[in-house]
Amino acid sequence: MTALMSNYARIPLTFVEGEGCFLTSESGERYLDFLSGVAVNSLGHAHPALTNALLVAAKMPIHVSNYYEIPGQEQAAATLCKLAKTTSVQNDEYRAVFGNSGAEANEAALKIVRKYTGRSKVISFFGGFHGRTYGALSMTAKPEIHNGFAPLVPDCEYAAFNDDEAIARIDNETAAVIVEFVQGEGGVNVARQKWIDALFTQAKSVGALVIADEVQTGCGRTGTFFSFEHFGVVPDIITLAKGLGGGVPVGVMLAKTCVAEVFTPGTHGSTFAGSPLICTVVNAVLGVIAEETFLHQVARHAEYFFEELQKIAAQYPEKICDIRGIGFLIGVEFVPENAAKNVWVELRRHKVLCGTAGSNVLRILPPLIASKSEIDLFLDIFQKVLLASK
Ligand code: PLP
Numbered sequence: 001m002t003a004l005m006s007n008y009a010r011i012p013l014t015f016v017e018g019e020g021c022f023l024t025s026e027s028g029e030r031y032l033d034f035l036s037g038v039a040v041n042s043l044g045h046a047h048p049a050l051t052n053a054l055l056v057a058a059k060m061p062i063h064v065s066n067y068y069e070i071p072g073q074e075q076a077a078a079t080l081c082k083l084a085k086t087t088s089v090q091n092d093e094y095r096a097v098f099g100n101s102g103a104e105a106n107e108a109a110l111k112i113v114r115k116y117t118g119r120s121k122v123i124s125f126f127g128g129f130h131g132r133t134y135g136a137l138s139m140t141a142k143p144e145i146h147n148g149f150a151p152l153v154p155d156c157e158y159a160a161f162n163d164d165e166a167i168a169r170i171d172n173e174t175a176a177v178i179v180e181f182v183q184g185e186g187g188v189n190v191a192r193q194k195w196i197d198a199l200f201t202q203a204k205s206v207g208a209l210v211i212a213d214e215v216q217t218g219c220g221r222t223g224t225f226f227s228f229e230h231f232g233v234v235p236d237i238i239t240l241a242k243g244l245g246g247g248v249p250v251g252v253m254l255a256k257t258c259v260a261e262v263f264t265p266g267t268h269g270s271t272f273a274g275s276p277l278i279c280t281v282v283n284a285v286l287g288v289i290a291e292e293t294f295l296h297q298v299a300r301h302a303e304y305f306f307e308e309l310q311k312i313a314a315q316y317p318e319k320i321c322d323i324r325g326i327g328f329l330i331g332v333e334f335v336p337e338n339a340a341k342n343v344w345v346e347l348r349r350h351k352v353l354c355g356t357a358g359s360n361v362l363r364i365l366p367p368l369i370a371s372k373s374e375i376d377l378f379l380d381i382f383q384k385v386l387l388a389s390k
Pocket of ligand 1: 101102103104106129130131132180184185213214215216217241242
């Protein structure tokens, strides 16, 4: 009997220790963690930078409220805005506002685009996922998770991902388009370059803003700090969360300065957002992952992982139909119905953790610190599981 609500279908496993890419269960069994708390544990478990930051933060006032100045919050914002600026050819300046989760960052985005443009329509794409709070839920084109929660936030419209006809839906009544450059929850679907180019061109021509939902893809997951860097475009608004805190709850929205200006005192806020505790950790995480050499290593390891997975896929054409993704956000699509779920269960039986996504996709999200030997361990067990599976 549990006192918890049953909104999660939990796996009966409890972890009591973690180090690097490994978690140890209550019964002392060691698991390779290639789920990373769903793209959150960017530095793996018990990383010295993260542990030290928590120790430092514990001796500070861990919370003071946004009534006062918080130097750690300023520092984190400055780092993130600088990273966003350096991706942009025009050297656009950004400003940041903190929240506590990915959904909250997207809520802030929904509010700011409406206030800035004076328009209400927001377009999102099937297969996308933006969160569970009302605005974020309303922008998530998944009718099955809307069930029973009507009415949703009005003027949230859905279009087909990677579909040229969807571009024409962006018109002069559109406040913004929200897009994941790689849809994580939806099955690791990578946006087409031409489609992204057309989307940005159309949005610009009608005065609509583009929100890049980088909650899952951001903070180095794809081998660059932001996933949009792979596409050579610069969004007006960027939302980040998951990997940013390495495990502590944080979300942030970055907006170009002209847009950011509409968030005047009293327009938006959150009690807990950007506390000294959270920002001390965020600054430590950024200190590791925002380094070019670190990101190059992620990209190199991810490329190796991808190539080896492709070799395995070529041996099992009757089982695997696609390997896709960018960096350490990898999807393996299986052929027969439910095969991804079966492989996922079998991997766990062999002490390897990962996820599933979309309809029949195994989602692999290693911590960004994963080494070649840890990748080899995954590949070895993956091959064993494939060989044994019918
Ligand atoms: N956006 C994307 C792309 C996500 O993958 C998620 C969560 O999986 C969210 C938003 C919502 O984030 P959170 O669960 O922190 O509210």
